[in-house]
Amino acid sequence: MEPQLCRSLNIMSLELLASYLGEKFEDVNQLYKELLEDKRFLGELNEQIKKARKYYQKGICRHEALDSIDWMSIQRIILYILVRLYRPAVCLETGVFYGGNTSFILNALRRNDEGKLISIDLPGNEIKKESRHHLDCISSAIRKLHSACKKMLFLETICLLPFV
Ligand SMILES: C[S@@+](CC[C@H](N)C(=O)[O-])C[C@H]1O[C@@H](n2cnc3c(N)ncnc32)[C@H](O)[C@@H]1O
Numbered sequence: 001m002e003p004q005l006c007r008s009l010n011i012m013s014l015e016l017l018a019s020y021l022g023e024k025f026e027d028v029n030q031l032y033k034e035l036l037e038d039k040r041f042l043g044e045l046n047e048q049i050k051k052a053r054k055y056y057q058k059g060i061c062r063h064e065a066l067d068s069i070d071w072m073s074i075q076r077i078i079l080y081i082l083v084r085l086y087r088p089a090v091c092l093e094t095g096v097f098y099g100g101n102t103s104f105i106l107n108a109l110r111r112n113d114e115g116k117l118i119s120i121d122l123p124g125n126e127i128k129k130e131s132r133h134h135l136d137c138i139s140s141a142i143r144k145l146h147s148a149c150k151k152m153l154f155l156e157t158i159c160l161l162p163f164v
Contacts, residue, residue, distance in 0.1 A: 003067070003068050003070045003071065006068075006070040006071065007068075007070050009074070010032070010070060010074055010077060011029070011032075013074050013078075014028050014029060014032055014077075014078075014081070017078060017081070021085075023085065027085070028081055028085070031080070031081045031084045031085060032077065032081060034084070034111075035069055035077060035080050035081075035107075036068065036069055036070070038069070038107070041069070041103075041107050042066060042068075042069060044103075045066060045072075045103065046065040046066055049061055049063065049064075049065065049066065050064075050065065060072065072100070072104075073100075075101070076100055076101055076103075076104040077104070079101055079104050079105055079108070080104040080105070080107060080108045081108075082108075083104075083105055083108035083109060083112065083115070084108045084111060084112065087112050087114065087115065088115055089114070089115055089116070090115065090116055090117075090118065091105055091109070091115065091116070091117045091118070092117075092118050092119075092120070093105060093117060093118070093119040093120070094119075094120050094121075095120075095121060096119045096120075096121040097121065102117070102119055105117050
């Protein structure tokens with residue numbers, strides 16, 4: 001899907017989200033814009049995509065580099081907005097896999113400059129051996145974000161996956 005079409009669909013979803021939450025659309029949209037303009041985060045994601053592409057070329061790794069966060073799924077964008085809007089003291093994430101949602105939550109907590117994330121992954125999925133390097137790359141991105149958020153507790157449960 002073209003980024004322009006993603007942008008229009010994202011805005012429609014965020015209008016629904018604002019109405020569901022009883023929040024002003026302008027406030028939600030402001031946080032969406034903040035994420036779209038976050039070149040540091042986009043750069044960090046691209047750094048990891050570049051490494052992962054050597055081993056895995058599906059999903060977002062089809063692209064050499066993302067030119068916009070709009071390429072990422074709306075669920076990740078919504079997670080970022082929720083964490084920024086409500087500034088939780090603790091987030092609990094179940095099901096980390098390669099850390100896509102984790103990155104967005106951590107980025108929002110970094111911007112909040114408070115709060116912590118506890119992530120739990122019970123290795124229920126069979127993950128192919130060739131995905132291993134891909135996971136290692138994303139895992140190192142999470143570690144980097146984590147060290148930037150000194151106040152956070154992060155249980156790096158990716159290391160519980162059976163092949164690590
Ligand atoms: C679809 S993936 C998660 C995708 C991830 N949230 C993302 O942003 O890309 C599901 C993950 O949940 C983990 N899992 C399965 N059963 C679980 C459980 N009962 N508790 C916690 N994690 C679980 C699997 O090991 C797998 O890594």
